[in-house]
Amino acid sequence: MSRPVLLILLLVLSPVAGRAQTNAPSDSSGIARLNDSLVAATRAMDNEATLRLWEDDGISLLPGMAPIMGRKSIGAFMYRVTGTLPGAHVERFDFACHNITVSGDWASEWCTEHQIIHFANGTPSFDGWGKLLFILHRSAGGSWRIRTEMWNQAMPESAGRE
């Protein structure tokens, strides 16, 4: 895969943010916490922290790829991607979520993101924008987890800003 594709995928699998912003109805504080955790894990490029936010049967729908089914497969993919980017770090990640809708133990939200990734080897930074749609599920313990995510490219002017 080309570097931009890898970066996009990296981003998709580990959403981060300048500050997680939610248009939150009353009972969506748990979802705001999930978004904040996604932001923190992505900023830190912490794959294990990101994987803890996924359900066991999570599904990641990334452009130009077959669906990635299950947290185990998502994790394997995530480590393959980050393994190709030694020394990379997240310079900036703005992440804003909208239209959070909760019904019982299921919820959805769509988000916009803007990422700037810095490389150790002198390669120019990657500056990309994307949109995400999430299906979330509340676990038995009460925490919200990602069941399904899809990503596609955004126009710069449509993505969230700090």
Next chain:
Amino acid sequence: MSRPVLLILLLVLSPVAGRAQTNAPSDSSGIARLNDSLVAATRAMDNEATLRLWEDDGISLLPGMAPIMGRKSIGAFMYRVTGTLPGAHVERFDFACHNITVSGDWASEWCTEHQIIHFANGTPSFDGWGKLLFILHRSAGGSWRIRTEMWNQAMPESAGRE
């Protein structure tokens, strides 16, 4: 916009299918009907029929574009796209949906599609594959409608087949 982009967008706004296939839990028959209606409307390239399947406050999340907010805007966009394709018709549309999850009046599903579009002017047919993620809402009248959709490109081997 280039023709491939337009075709992709056309597809996204009017999902069709060889045969709508659902991995359906017991109470998802209404969602199967929505999927069948989407298939019929897309095959016919019937914008009005497609628009009737959207909620007033529907949101369409297409690649490389700002979110399209509201059925009125979605309709305007749809007519702009089809207006650039006189004489085009849907030669084939396979559409298969998975993991239908219903919670109260909200539901989600992800789908795969394979479209072949034929042009009147001798341009080679367009043959494309995509994935979709839908948030659905049950209206007061009991019918399911599209609240949010996102599309991205699929690998041919990962999309639904007849």
